[in-house]
């Protein structure tokens with residue numbers, strides 16, 4: 001121990017601390033850094049294990065209810081496509097938002113999971129897009145759009161044509177209109193939940209649209225070449241009510 005200079009030892013500790021700050025724990029979807037270990041990887045991730053209102057869920061026995069319509073007010077705007085090491089995300093800083101029961105939520109970004117994280121009566125779809133919104137008060141609201149395999153999705157063609165490698169990002173040459181990745185019918189399931197990725201923060205309002213869109217096998221394969229599986233397992237309901245719109 002005497003051979004280690006105090007100054008050098010302090011510098012070593014500092015470099016470890018700085019490295020720790022720059023690199024958050026690399027959680028993943030499988031193995032030792034998979035979902036059942038997220039809470040142990042960082043004190044800030046404890047809600048992933050201790051939370052009682054976690055997402056995703058298996059949607060079953062939903063109660064039909066007079067849910068308010070989701071008022072979509074999306075518009076075309078600039079889009080940045082990035083690969084954050086967990087998914088491909090499209091940031092939309094100026095593409096409008098939604099209103100639910102008189103509360104406005106600005107659209108921030110959407111991203112993909114394969115298979116869909118949410119299940120309906122136990123069944124997952126090949127892919128889901130999560131459109132993430134935030135109110136002025138800081139409340140998060142996610143709209144989930146499910147995708148089944150079928151024809152090529154033209155709205156996603158330019159994004160899927162150039163999926164960035166991990167850590168990469170670029171700005172789409174054309175503007176992107178998120179209303180093009182909404183189904184015609186806007187009926188939905190509603191429930192309280194959380195982020196489905198660390199830190200698994202709760203108080204997230206979930207709306208899962210019932211009508212799926214289509215995506216081609218080639219488009220799915222392009223995404224799965226980067227992320228073969230990036231879905232958190234379903235979480236216990238713990239007494240939560242799942243509501244279903246009548247339309």
Ligand SMILES: [Zn+2]
Nearest residue numbers: 111113130196
């Ligand atoms: Zn998501």
